[in-house]
Amino acid sequence: MSEPIVTIRNLTKFFPGIKALDNVHLNIREGQVHALIGENGAGKSTLVKILTGVYFPTGGEITMEGKPIHFKNALDSQDAGIVAIHQEASMFLELSVAENIFMGHHLRNERTKKINWKKMKEETEKLLKRLELSISPDTLVKNLSVAQRHMVEIAKALSLNAKVVIMDEPTSALTSREVEDLYRIVRQLKSEGKAIIFISHKFEEIFEICDYFTVLRDGQYINEGYLKDVTTDDIVKMMIGRSIEHMYPQRTPSSGKEVLKVEHLSQLGAFSDISFSLHEGEILGFFGLVGAGRSEVVRTIFGIDRKSGGEVYLDGSLFNPRHPSDAMARGIALVPEDRQQQGVILEMSISDNITLPLLDSLCTRGFTNRKKEKEVARNFGEKMEIKAAGYEVDADTLSGGNQQKVVLAKWIASGPRILILDEPTKGIDVATKAAVHEFVAQAAKDGLCVILVSSELPEILGMSDKVAVMHEGELTALFDRSELDSEKIMRCALGEYKEIVNG
Amino acid sequence: MDKSKIKSLGKMIIDRREASLVILLLVILIPIQIRSPQFLSITNIDRLLNDISILSIVAIGEFFVILSNGIDLSVGSVIAFSGMASGMLNEAYPGTPIFIILLLGIAIGAVMGAVNGALVAFGKIPPIITTLGTMSIYRGFTFVLSKGTWVTAHEMTTKFISFPRTRFLGISALIWMALIIIALSYYFIRFTRSGREIYAIGGNATAAQFVGVNEKKIRFLVFILSGISFGFAGSLWTARYASAVNEMATGFEMQAVAACVLGGVNFAGGAGAIPGVVLGALFLGVLNNALPVMYLSTFYQVLVQGLVVLIALIINTVVDQRKMKKLLSQRRAS
Numbered sequence: 148m149s150e151p152i153v154t155i156r157n158l159t160k161f162f163p164g165i166k167a168l169d170n171v172h173l174n175i176r177e178g179q180v181h182a183l184i185g186e187n188g189a190g191k192s193t194l195v196k197i198l199t200g201v202y203f204p205t206g207g208e209i210t211m212e213g214k215p216i217h218f219k220n221a222l223d224s225q226d227a228g229i230v231a232i233h234q235e236a237s238m239f240l241e242l243s244v245a246e247n248i249f250m251g252h253h254l255r256n257e258r259t260k261k262i263n264w265k266k267m268k269e270e271t272e273k274l275l276k277r278l279e280l281s282i283s284p285d286t287l288v289k290n291l292s293v294a295q296r297h298m299v300e301i302a303k304a305l306s307l308n309a310k311v312v313i314m315d316e317p318t319s320a321l322t323s324r325e326v327e328d329l330y331r332i333v334r335q336l337k338s339e340g341k342a343i344i345f346i347s348h349k350f351e352e353i354f355e356i357c358d359y360f361t362v363l364r365d366g367q368y369i370n371e372g373y374l375k376d377v378t379t380d381d382i383v384k385m386m387i388g389r390s391i392e393h394m395y396p397q398r399t400p401s402s403g404k405e406v407l408k409v410e411h412l413s414q415l416g417a418f419s420d421i422s423f424s425l426h427e428g429e430i431l432g433f434f435g436l437v438g439a440g441r442s443e444v445v446r447t448i449f450g451i452d453r454k455s456g457g458e459v460y461l462d463g464s465l466f467n468p469r470h471p472s473d474a475m476a477r478g479i480a481l482v483p484e485d486r487q488q489q490g491v492i493l494e495m496s497i498s499d500n501i502t503l504p505l506l507d508s509l510c511t512r513g514f515t516n517r518k519k520e521k522e523v524a525r526n527f528g529e530k531m532e533i534k535a536a537g538y539e540v541d542a543d544t545l546s547g548g549n550q551q552k553v554v555l556a557k558w559i560a561s562g563p564r565i566l567i568l569d570e571p572t573k574g575i576d577v578a579t580k581a582a583v584h585e586f587v588a589q590a591a592k593d594g595l596c597v598i599l600v601s602s603e604l605p606e607i608l609g610m611s612d613k614v615a616v617m618h619e620g621e622l623t624a625l626f627d628r629s630e631l632d633s634e635k636i637m638r639c640a641l642g643e644y645k646e647i648v649n650g
Numbered sequence: 651m652d653k654s655k656i657k658s659l660g661k662m663i664i665d666r667r668e669a670s671l672v673i674l675l676l677v678i679l680i681p682i683q684i685r686s687p688q689f690l691s692i693t694n695i696d697r698l699l700n701d702i703s704i705l706s707i708v709a710i711g712e713f714f715v716i717l718s719n720g721i722d723l724s725v726g727s728v729i730a731f732s733g734m735a736s737g738m739l740n741e742a743y744p745g746t747p748i749f750i751i752l753l754l755g756i757a758i759g760a761v762m763g764a765v766n767g768a769l770v771a772f773g774k775i776p777p778i779i780t781t782l783g784t785m786s787i788y789r790g791f792t793f794v795l796s797k798g799t800w801v802t803a804h805e806m807t808t809k810f811i812s813f814p815r816t817r818f819l820g821i822s823a824l825i826w827m828a829l830i831i832i833a834l835s836y837y838f839i840r841f842t843r844s845g846r847e848i849y850a851i852g853g854n855a856t857a858a859q860f861v862g863v864n865e866k867k868i869r870f871l872v873f874i875l876s877g878i879s880f881g882f883a884g885s886l887w888t889a890r891y892a893s894a895v896n897e898m899a900t901g902f903e904m905q906a907v908a909a910c911v912l913g914g915v916n917f918a919g920g921a922g923a924i925p926g927v928v929l930g931a932l933f934l935g936v937l938n939n940a941l942p943v944m945y946l947s948t949f950y951q952v953l954v955q956g957l958v959v960l961i962a963l964i965i966n967t968v969v970d971q972r973k974m975k976k977l978l979s980q981r982r983a984s
């Protein structure tokens with residue numbers, strides 16, 4: 148085994164009230180893709196931020212190429228050859244692609260220190276070509292799709308010619324084709340002898356692309372080894388200290404009366420002619436590739452976007468929401484896809500976040516009842532296994548996955564009749580995934596209707612009573628539970644053929 | 651070839667807020683010109699440009715702060731203190747060269763800006779609160795300095811008060827000063843790392859930290875820059891209006907902020923450019939100049955001014971939203 152390029156020994160990081168990292172060891176080697184695995188809040192992103200000079204460690208030592216290193220800021224770490232694609236959205240939306248790539252290290256004239264825009268554009272063009280992207284360096288990032296933005300972040304990492312490239316959940320916003328592109332890039336980097344740290348909650352990805360793994364649990368080092376020597380089950384056991392019996396709950400589907408009926412719903416430029424119905428106690432899976440228009444459909448039902456045609460019926464009568472509050476008043480809740488930006492209010496405490504939609508019912512004579520509020524927050528927080536120093540801390544100190552759980556808890560706490568979940572398990576660890584599934588199944592059993600939008604086929608297959616498949620804004624199939632077949636669903640999602648079985 | 655050129659021109663107009671401002675400017679110029687045909691005469695344009703020189707300088711200072719997602723409300727008070735100090739220096743030592751007086755104004759502005767910047771960057775006090783406080787404090791300092799009196803035209807030297815009107819190459823010194831500030835700021839914001847880092851901090855402070863931008867340094871810097879521009883403007887103000895009074899430039903922060911926002915500077919930071927700010931100042935200048943010419947009473951002038959600013963802002967936002975919609979549908983189609 149070659150000598151590690153970066154060695155981490157006894158690394159410790161304390162935040163007020165929480166030990167994010169506690170005596171962690173990590174060896175990173177050139178030409179190797181290293182998976183960093185752990186539950187939400189295990190300390191993965193914290194480790195990344197220490198390696199990139201964003202946080203300072205409380206204790207321990209890091210050596211790079213044999214020399215101890217102490218980064219004072221992100222520039223020091225970049226200069227040493229470490230770059231990261233962070234979990235948080237870290238783009239400058241109003242600036243061009245070229246500038247996003249070169250921010251912090253703009254190319255300048257040696258003598259006059261004047262920024263050389265022409266050279267930066269040329270370099271950007273080269274990088275984009277290397278990634279086979281057809282974007283102009285002058286495009287403003289706000290005009291790019293989420294996936295394109297991700298690719299620009301990757302280009303940024305490449306522009307620094309780093310020795311160590313860290314990717315913190317890089318695939319969560321990508322379509323399967325883009326994930327393939329990412330794999331190609333990772334392999335290319337690996338063959339160039341770079342050391343790569345890859346963080347993901349998706350095991351298929353980890354086994355596909357990574358060579359070596361290190362598992363963290365509650366900020367502690369648990370184990371490391373070659374991925375070829377272990378199974379998913381072994382990893383899960385290391386992550387959470389036990390194995391998970393059922394990823395998907397056993398359900399006996401029972402459906403009551405019709406609650407929601409959607410007929411020929413259309414929105415110009417987004418989707419057209421969508422029809423389906425939803426009964427009490429039913430889970431409708433909405434499958435498709437990222438960008439198929441599923442989120443737009445549910446946003447329209449929830450009153451965020453306006454339809455351009457078709458009808459929605461609620462309890463048999465026409466329902467035309469002008470605003471989400473209309474939908475909420477009728478018992479519809481939507482957990483949005485982009486929870487980091489649309490769901491959680493970072494400056495508020497966990498408890499305040501959760502009870503926000505409930506304030507009306509928690510108030511007595513215009514004053515909030517703090518005690519009751521805390522109780523509700525604790526109840527739902529525990530259900531979702533939110534890991535935090537307490538329910539009074541601000542949401543922005545939570546790990547990415549735990550922020551998502553806060554949003555889930557918030558909407559579920561509002562006690563809806565129709566629960567719409569848009570990619571509810573994106574970025575969430577296995578144990579919580581199972582808990583979310585369990586919870587959704589229980590909700591359906593209690594008579595709720597659930598629309599589950601997901602890009603993960605196993606989740607759709609494991610949870611749904613009915614599956615609607617969309618491709619580029621069109622409904623390509625509607626399957627009953629008895630007809631579920633993964634290959635057929637996938638082909639409908641790819642638009643290879645249409646099959647509207649059950650109207 | 652030609653078609654694509656026209657298309658890219660059209661795209662530029664939609665893309666750049668400055669372009670919509672130019673069009674709006676033309677739209678309001680037409681009725682003004684019809685009503686009073688001498689409005690676009692050389693003399694009047696010259697007067698107009700002189701009138702907006704100080705506003706442009708001040709708006710550029712405000713621009714740096716707004717770009718970093720802050721705001722500086724101490725504008726009027728810094729102008730007053732520096733203007734008062736300049737007038738008193740000229741009165742007490744009539745032999746002081748003019749550039750020393752201007753340097754004094756700049757130095758005062760830099761110090762006052764540094765105090766604001768230190769409170770914001772190192773004291774972590776929000777800019778609006780910091781500058782709301784120093785706005786009163788600096789105004790108070792002006793009273794202390796002047797002991798409540800003012801400096802009038804005949805207490806100052808003719809050389810000082812005629813300086814803004816002195817012409818080089820047919821253009822007044824005041825306009826030259828504004829042009830120099832515009833050029834320097836343009837270079838700074840476009841071609842230096844620190845300039846670009848202001849965009850980074852204002853656009854996404856977390857992301858900026860990830861690429862090693864020193865947030866404290868930048869926040870400190872923008873207030874020093876705004877202070878310098880306000881202090882410089884203060885000296886020029888006293889010379890141009892040939893008096894220094896304690897109440898000078900009261901409420902000028904509104905004009906400075908309006909020029910920025912009209913010029914397409916994003917109020918939440920991270921977007922905007924110098925040409926837009928200058929256009930915004932020009933726009934306000936045209937309004938200020940045209941409304942009296944059109945025999946509107948002062949009350950209506952204020953009203954119309956506010957209305958036009960509001961309309962411009964609404965147009966800006968609507969154009970923005972349209973653009974987003976169009977983009978979204980394009981992306982689906984492709």
Ligand SMILES: Nc1ncnc2c1ncn2[C@@H]1O[C@H](COP(=O)(O)OP(=O)(O)OP(=O)(O)O)[C@@H](O)[C@H]1O
Nearest residue numbers: 162167187188189190191192193544545546547548
């Ligand atoms: N700035 C901060 N202040 C206080 N606590 C923090 C801060 N950043 C992280 N933490 C805490 O440190 C712990 C580790 O968080 P970290 O973000 O490293 O988790 P993670 O492994 O990346 O999880 P995820 O898979 O959800 O992204 C969490 O308990 C989190 O609440």
Ligand SMILES: [Mg+2]
Nearest residue numbers: 192234546547
């Ligand atoms: Mg993380």
